[in-house]
Amino acid sequence: MGRLSRHSPSGDFRALPAWPNLRSRRRRLGDARAAFRLIAIRPDLQGQGHGAALLRLAEERAAAFGCGEVVLNAIKPALGFYRKHGYEPGAWFDIEPERDHSVRVGKRLPKQPTRPLTLVAPGLERLPDYAAAVAAGWSPDTSGDVSAAQLAAISLDPAAFLAELTRQDGIFTQASGRQVPRLPGAVFWLDDGDFCGAINLRFVSGSDEVPDYVSGHIGYAVVPWKRRRGYATRALALILPVAREVGLRRLEITCDDDNEPSRWVILANGGVLTGTRPLPGGKAKLVFRIDL
Known part of the structure; x- marks a missing residue:
């Protein structure tokens, strides 16, 4: 229901x-x-x-x-x-x-084949599955709800939505409304035969640092009905070689201090806690480093 x-x-x-x-x-x-x-x-x-x-x-x-x-x-x-x-x-x-x-x-229902999780490039063929997940309450941005804006953009022009999603330059409007320079990076969708979520890598060319408006090099979100399967851990492991290929030597990755599942995902991929970052309202982000 x-x-x-x-x-x-x-x-x-x-x-x-x-x-x-x-x-x-x-x-x-x-x-x-x-x-x-x-x-x-x-x-x-x-x-x-x-x-x-x-x-x-x-x-x-x-x-x-x-x-x-x-x-x-x-x-x-x-x-x-x-x-x-x-x-x-x-x-x-x-x-x-x-x-x-x-x-x-x-x-x-058709018999579901058992497929290992893979990272796939966003495309028109899988866009209806992405849109269905967003319509069902999932948000690819864990810092804010972007579902209404994304559904409107997909409905207006699916190809333009994908082009904007994968752009490597220009200005990006965060969920808070702040406009910031878009960083180069890579966006992948998680796939096990069904749409499972999204993971993205962002970086500054020639540097291992990221600007203050970016919450680390990696962001990911698994749809609720595919959680507790190890998919976030596997997705992070799969994107580490991509980070090496673009010349990064280490990654910064963060999670909320009360998000125990994400903490274990990062630790399972070699993350080392390096500090905390305060957030409005008294909460904090845990900051981890992963050496590549």
Whole structure:
């Protein structure tokens, strides 16, 4: 199940998952099936792709837990929507009784091949998966929510969005609104057969230092439904050779002082704690060095 949330005074909306932990909120029916009660979109927000994004997220979460079928109780007027996305009514098993106003629909998911995590270049072919993750509440920028702006840019001109995402010069507007020079670097998407997140490298040519407006050489964000699989650790390991190729001898990488998972990701890749950096509100960033 999903919900839509107003997140800015301008009235923009974004799709958010309503289950922070699918293991506790979904009903598993044996090893093969996952059932969701429903997907509901406010009438004034229908027809904007939110339902499709939530349905895709439900399927990805079910597949991540090894389920081969997804079952939903759909209201009858929405049957055409579900059929469009490969769902059919039938005798799909669920532990809840079918209600008079609904029809049970289901879909068999394709068998998920086991693929090792790889870093792939952003491209138009994978952009719909990236956009679906953003629409479902994931943000590639851990310092602020850029989802509304990115979804608008993708909708306006997908090719221009990708060109801006991978630009090596010019001015960049941070989530805070501050405009700063863009650093050269490399952007990769995480892929295990599905979109898993993003990681980027930024640097100053001829130097191992980074300016104060950059939180280290490396930034990464894994989508919530692919976490706790070691993907962040593996992604960081995969980008270290890229850093060597551009001439870096050491990396600075940071994480919030209360972000224990990120701390272990950095330590697992040879990170050494060198200090802290204060943040507004009393928090601090831990600063690590990785020698290359």
